[in-house]
Amino acid sequence: MDWVQAAVDGDRRALARLLSFVEDGIPEGREALARLFPKAGRAHIVGVTGSPGAGKSTLVGKLAREFRSRGVMLAIVAVDPTSSYSGGALLGDRLRMQDLVPDEGIFIRSMASRGHPGGIAHATRDVVTVLDAVGFPLVLVETVGAGQAQVEVASVAHTVVLVEAPGMGDEVQALKAGLMEIADIIVVNKADRPEARQTVRVLQSVRRDVPPGCRYGEGVPEAGWEFPILQTTALENEGIPALADTMTAHRRYLQESGQWDFLLQRHARADVEAWLSRYLVELMEQHIALGLEEAIGTVLRREKDPASVARELLEHLITLK
């Protein structure tokens, strides 16, 4: 069966199979990606990130319902962490999206991070490519409950929504490098809580300190995007239509300002680098696995330092061509 053609023709079972091939990194998946990549590049990709329990999944579920009510087809990719002990994962994001009536215009896929540290799975960018290529005009990518350094979603998404819960900490927390720097839209969820106003005030006070150009291209005018701070109470569906409008407005801003093209350049670079590092790791595993144990022994006995050992292994790898 030609899974790729079937998926492009709208066969959802074929699409689901294809996503598994891509996620498992098997040859069928890589071949499918090669065929689908030219068809992708049309979707608006929106990353939704924030700390665990901030309400990302509930928010994504309500956003999906809002966009469906506007007649927009969309796909959701929801990433949850893989246990570093068992290799298993409990993927519970669908649980928060229950009031979404199944229909042809929506496709939800849960992914385990499978040891990838950046807040998404290694294969998330490829899964997004497939969903884009088969024609979903909007793809929402929900990251794992993210801490300060899990910013990889910015190299996949055009628009990053940062979800904060009230009581997140003071200005110093917000000033640290990390999620604040990649956010295009900040959402204070659970806005019915009394601490919400204080959180909004803190975020407003640091917003202007976010260094210009950290997210957008240099030499491209940044004026026109105000890095809005919105308030939502996702459980009550409050603030959701405004957030959907703001996401759409951000896409328009990117396209009109020329930032869209800059992001595409950056995404292309990140895509290639991600695969390059993946192949390097595979190559390493294949060719130096035996030498590796011995090399670790020399470090353990303090005969050699780790950097020298790694360099020797790498040189060995290169001579293997």
Add this chain to the structure above:
Amino acid sequence: MEKKIRVLIAKPGLDGHDRGAKVVARALRDAGMEVIYTGLRQTPEMVAEAALQEDVGVVGLSILSGAHLALVPRVVEELQKRGMGDVPLFIGGIVPPDDIPLLKQMGVRGVFGPGTNTQIVVDFIRQVTEE
């Protein structure tokens, strides 16, 4: 990369007690599987649709309401409608012994009552996904 076993754990019907489902979900996670947990009050259509989108190898239903004989055929039908009729189905919950043969006729591969050692469920899933 090693192929992961993906399992859907769903609760169709109206009973609001999901402790058993969560215990099983956790045991499967600890056995290295990827468990998609959908929560309470799923319609058969929602269960089948989730199974399709997530491309799971196994579907587990937790049913404590006594409605298993009514719910299972509808889940099976919805799965078949989506070309997922070959995906092994198992049930956890309270099922009278007399109903077990009926459920197996409907296509259920395993029935696990309260107090089942979770290792038995893990072994069952490993076995049916290897076929």
